[in-house]
Amino acid sequence: MNKNHRVPSSRSLNAVEVKSKFGAEFRRFSLERSKPGRFDEFYGLLQHVHRIPNVELLVGYADVHGDLLPINNDDNYHKAISTANPLLRLFLQRKEEADHGTFGTDSLTRKKNTVLSAVLLRPDHNKKKPPVIISLPKDFRPVSSIIDVDILPETHRRVRLYKHGQEKPLGFYIRDGSSVRVTPQGLEKVPGIFISRLVPGGLAESTGLLAVNDEVLEVNGIEVAGKSLDQVTDMMIANSHNLIITVKPANQRNNIVRSGVGGGGGAASGSSGRSSDSGASYYGYSSHSAAASIPPHIIQNFPVGELESDEDEEDLVIEAGGEAEPIRHVASNHSMSSLPRYEPHLNLRTATTPSPDRAMERGSLEEDGTVITL
């Protein structure tokens, strides 16, 4: 992995030096590189060596690029151990004191700078401009993801776009076209559906996972072969809140090379290998089973449990309670709050009821059983 760096010494092959800093205190110890153990054991070890058994900690380490990265699960713990070269520098914080801006690119150097500037230069200026807060991955709302990598041929990509509650348009167009398939009779030209345009600033473009001339193979698990452009359009719009499209990228050079399959040959194994995904195609939101076994090198920045596809389909029901009033008065009071209206009560209403327009609020409404009482 770190071939570009200097050849590791024999010592670093079996043991990792750890330098752990908590407040002003340092502790040094070493770990077996081949048997790092689990994160919770490591966490207990840290509490033990620092003698702070009941303090909740945030654990961070400096990686080879000098970034401060978190250690909070087995994966990144193992990553940290394996990349330690040879010293693993740890930074511990109390959880209640921790600011989430700690981790991230340049965080170490910036911290140094701020300390310096805070001491030497103009402290007021820096207090006004706190560093950009980057939250933990669980706080992010996913925008897009590549899913089902393990069951799809390398030439295909299944992309999930999360539209819910966003102002950003999906921002892409599709068109008719023809593609070449390998059949027992030889090459055959078959009609296909292709992405024809990406709207600048749209969701599709910003993810970087879709490109013009990518061939659309499936929409939410249903093959588009044999369907007309209008049918595919309707299917995509019907699924637009949680759109999963399987494409064959026009540019095959960025494909993920799966470790199991002989690397490099991915592009060659071509479209004939589609059988593996067609098994799961119908109603095939196979993301649950797939996500559980996703290899660690897959970008996966959202919890698996949120994959449930129907949560965004919840219709909004507004119940107009109260006694019978002449409707001419009622009509203006009990209007659909998700639709902005020309009403004088507009600000009044938003003050009393949470605007259900945004995704966050909608989520909370759903917990109450989909009915709101105005």
Place this chain on the structure above:
Amino acid sequence: MLSLFKYLQTSQFLGGETLKQLMFMLTVEHGFPHQPSALAFDPKLQLMAIGTKSGAIKIYGAPGVEFTGLHNDTTAVTQIHFLPGQGRLLSLLDDNTIHLWELVAGPLREVGGVKKEGVVSLQEVNTYNLPGRPGIESCSATRVTVLLLLKSCDLLCVGTEGGGVYFLEVYRCGIMDNVCFHFPSLPDDYRCGKSLGPVEALQEHPQQSGKILIGYSRGLVVLWDLSIRHAEQLFLGKQQLESLVWERSGNLFVCSHNDGGYSVWAVTSGSTCNHQPVSSTIPYGPFPCKAISKILWRTTQAGSPVLLYSGGMPRASYGDRHCLTIQQDKDHVTLDFTSRVIDFFTVHSVDINPLSPPSAVVVLLEEELVVIDLQTPGWPSMPTPYLAPLHSSAITCSCHISSVPPKLWERLVNAGKAQQSRQHTHRSWPICGGKNLAPPPKQQELLLTGHEDGTVRFWDASGVALTPLYKLSTANVFHTDCDPSDDPQDPSNDPDMQQEEEEWPPFRKVGCFDPYSDDPRLGIQKISLCKYSNKLVVAGTAGQVIVLGLSDERSDHLVDVSVVDLLYDREGFTWKGHDRLEPRSKPAPFPPGFQPLVVVQCLPPASVTAVALHAEWNLIAFGTSHGFGLFDYHRRNAVLARCTLHPNDSLAMEGPLSRVKSLKKSLRQSFRRIRKSRVSGKKRTITTPTSKVRDSEQEEVAPVQRRIEPRSADDSLSGVVRCVCFADTFLRDGTHHGPTLWAGTNSGSVYAYALEVPGVGSGRVCERGGASESSVCVEAVLGKEIQLMHRAPVVSICVLDGRGKPLPDPYEASQDLAIAPDMTNAHSVLIASEEQLKVFSLPKVSAKTKFKLTAHEGCRVRKVAMVVFSSTAQEDYSEHTLVCLTNLGDMHLFSIPALRPQVRYDCIRKEDISGIASCVFTRNGQGFYLISPSEYERFSLSAKVLTEPLCFVQLDRPLEPTPTRSGHTHTHTHTHTHTHTHTHTHFFLLPFSPFFFFLLSLILPLHHSLFFL
């Protein structure tokens, strides 16, 4: 255990009993065939045949007797000829092929549990291609212009464009004659190169069989004796010939000419060459006239013959009229039709007395069939029992009412009779062949069609023949552009009303096809009829909603008018569309039938998009593109007006007229483009080929792109109300049910209102105590608003009772006409959007089941109906099913309320948008959709309920097609068509063909045919 039982029961029913037999079947076509092109009549069997430009052949006899056949190619049928009395006919197509059709006994059919024997259907038996003669003449030389079947029915004479007449033997293995005349003594005027020009007419001598009259386009007429193969006489006409007809005795014949005249020739033995006709007349002369395309000369016992001819109008003044003239003695009528005359024939009384006068003339026009009674003085027109011109004004909507109560039926029939008595003769229908074997309908069915001219027509849809019952006009409620003194009831259809024009020719308007609407705002958009209370709601293009009641008496009254402003609480909107219709301020006369009670006018006057009637509560609900309203027609007050417009929606304010404007604009642009291209086309002749290439590249159309974006709230026309409905259900809590109103919009919003109707939902009233006594008005309180997250248009809303069955119609439960709904268990509401079907529980609206049709199939829901399928085996078992018609033209059936998909059928071509848009379902699993502007296709999804023609025709010959024969015929035909393109060997095959069919071969040595006079 219980669920298992349930499952078993359902699966048994679905798999074994109904659904296996449940099938999609096109049963019968109602209305007038689109683009008819040929007409024929069999006087022996009393059957009429009509051929169309799309290659269909339809045979009609007595009402209910119908046979349909379709050629394999959709080529225009140019001629049809019956083999009289045989139940066979020959059709000539535009591609120069002749087809033989035969009425054969169909396979045993089981209909409604009853086995039907002797049902006859029309089948194509044989096909003949007429090839061109290779090398000698161009193909057009053998292009058939006219066919004549001799009375003996064994010989077919074929006249061609090349001037040759061919004789085809119909029965025995045919050797045929080819007659090509060479008359050295003929003047050159009658020649067209070597030949004599196209054969225009062929007529057999009425008395002496074997003598035929051959008329050539250039005016030459030859009397030909078949037996001695000799031209007996020549008649040298001076004018281009159009048609020929014999006088019954055979002493005279009449020919009609291109110049609008006709001449009578005497056939006297002796003279071989006649130069002068007995008489020659140009009836509408002296100014230049158009051709008389067909002439009939019918002798009567009384003496003076009846002369019927089409065309012949003075070219300058009436050249654009479509006319048929009937002339006898001094009686002279010029029937003035609204569409082109295709063909006509006369019907004679059934006993075949040679001197019997014609009893009627049947005229096939491009858009309707007109029958004139020639035995009643004044020659009135006859109502047709079938071939109803559905499209006499364009159909804008339709509505089906099943099992109409007998009382309402009777009153409608009477109202209709009162309308017709002024117009028509009461003689029985002259075409009466065949026998209708279909069992009499178990129930009366009504089909209501709304038209562009503001009329609603009531059709008897119980049987195979769709017959008009009654016509309601809504135009007389309003002031329209047409003259107020003009009776808006029926301006064109009434012969009494015609002004007696002193002018020449004596025109008389006949027929009811009238495609021009006085005012497009009168157009009918939605219809709802309560068959128990005889209340009708009709809603139109200018936001008018008319409530009508049935009355047997004529009445003059003023109609109450209410205006409901759907934008009362919105500002900043101005309607740019058409004005509302101006109601009449004076009492107007209303004939017996449906008479208007109240008119509600929506503001802005946009077209009404949804309407619902609840006669038990005296309420109507209506929706437009701006909102919806609720009106109490009993107390005559508006209860509710609710705007559904999104503030950003500007398109909704445009109105249809501005869209017409933009259409005009686009038309103008396209004309400009055409003009441009013409100009550039001229230029292009000079430009170099390279620039041409560039031009074509520019013209290459950009590939079709589709934007993928979820629907948003501010999409245009999102406020259009797509459906409204009433239901007695639980909206506010689970213990008290009461009247509710539901409305769904284009943007997936559903509004549910709880209604306070005095005297209804007593539980609620008691609860409110004293307050209810003071409130005598209907009140509406918003109960729920549902926003479907996918925002697709709401196509239909239906409330299901505790058993998951749709609620019965108003009055059905209270009058014990249907099983009372289950009000003890929780209700649910089925909301069908274009993308999904979803069932929500009531009163707490939470989703129970759903089916995402679009996400799975890529199709969108266009029409939804609740249909009851009855079991064929168990008399009393039936099941409710949801039927969905999608934009791809396929039908999906779902169980209710589980929404489990059951079956799917391809029904309508997906390109046929108007067909899909016009589809209506009946309650019992049938349906109608327009296959052309003038024809409804009737289909059935039910095994039990089928309405299809079951007819029988008495023939001398056996009706069963023997399988060996047909098999042989087939193989032989195949050989024939296969070989003739290459060699002439097929000729030697002919003697071996043993059975009935006729064969033709045009490639015969000339030694048969050269004749010198």
